């Protein structure tokens with residue numbers, strides 16, 4: 524159990540292989556990206572010790588509740604001997620939370636606040652609670668298919684699991700685990716955080732597959748296969764491959780996942796003999812990508828990265844055949860091809876949204892700038908990021924090197940500074956997992 528202040532963080536994700544085929548029971552692979560959400564848990568000033576406050580400026584949400592006024596009686600008793608929560612939401616708790624949500628009217632604000640209260644109340648019922656502020660800043664675009672909601676759910680779950688003692692801090696900073704139990708404690712923590720984050724995703728999305736929170740919690744990449752009713756879904760984690768250079772390009776073309784999925788369903792119904800082999804092709808290339816991503820890191824060389832890029836190209840071609848590309852996505856692919864930057868595919872549902880380019884390592888920065896300039900003419904936004912990397916993590920005051928801690932103290936754990944961060948770059952520079960020493964991951 525740890526006390527505020529502390530920071531937690533979790534990454535967004537992108538689907539690299541297998542979207543749409545996933546709907547037909549084939550495997551899909553999602554990988555973490557280096558765009559992340561950060562949450563600061565800080566203590567109130569003395570006059571507000573009976574209040575819990577959310578500061579989620581990315582979605583214009585600021586609200587407070589008196590802790591004692593929350594509907595604690597609606598929280599179910601945890602099942603004995605069941606450390607992880609059930610995968611279904613407790614509907615009467617969701618209903619009871621509608622009371623404290625009165626006055627929060629927008630969808631993004633309401634669903635984020637519901638997620639927070641569901642996890643906060645479930646895990647902290649019966650504990651002696653002090654007033655606290657939970658503030659979120661994200662470097663992820665919201666609603667672009669990059670898993671912003673999962674990364675927020677994972678941050679909330681991580682922070683509250685730490686506060687409630689449901690998980691221990693990562694073994695890399697916990698000396699008492701030097702007896703060799705660290706790895707299993709970390710594994711247990713990952714499963715618990717993931718299970719709570721899944722309930723958070725349910726609060727936001729209703730019926731999510733679970734791939735986004737699985738990927739955000741574990742980092743690296745995950746292979747996910749939805750099984751037919753009654754059979755458990757398959758989830759395999761790949762955590763150790765080297766992080767790969769990636770461009771993530773938002774076409775800003777709005778699209779609805781449900782519409783794209785329905786269009787593919789119509790095609791599948793009309794041409795089962797043609798679409799069947801396409802789905803099988805996507806299945807095979809996803810299997811091959813899974814094999815490559817599981818190889819020991821000493822085998823992840825230049826030709827390994829080249830093979831992954833080839834699979835990206837083939838996967839895009841098959842998605843085009845399924846009719847889920849868009850002229851804007853093709854502009855992105857053509858521009859990246861012309862500059863020989865790497866291989867490009869649409870990611871997620873398609874029909875707009877984002878494309879990803881797996882960049883060749885030797886490509887100079889000038890070419891990336893050229894691509895950026897070409898694409899900005901169309902109003903597209905280019906994020907330079909990396910594929911893979913760490914999942915859920917935390918930064919505690921005590922695990923920061925003393926000199927570093929003195930240097931960063933004011934900024935790192937100060938609510939005022941957290942809220943004043945101007946943009947993505949400023950968030951990364953100030954609290955980022957790659958800039959600040961002391962971040963630890965499960």
Ligand SMILES: Nc1ncnc2c1ncn2[C@@H]1O[C@H](COP(=O)(O)OP(=O)(O)O)[C@@H](O)[C@H]1O
Pocket residue numbers: 560579580581582630631632634635659660661664665666667668669670671672673675727
């Ligand atoms: N930075 C954030 N702060 C608070 N809530 C967030 C943030 N980012 C995402 N969310 C929550 O996640 C929802 C977005 O989910 P969704 O539309 O699936 O987008 P994405 O594809 O990016 O996950 C928002 O409506 C909001 O409830």
Ligand SMILES: C[C@@](O)(CCOP(=O)(O)O)CC(=O)O
Pocket residue numbers: 538541542543544545546667668669732780784870871872873
């Ligand atoms: C098209 C699909 O395979 C992925 C949807 O991705 P996104 O969350 O819209 O980026 C649908 C699904 O698997 O539920």
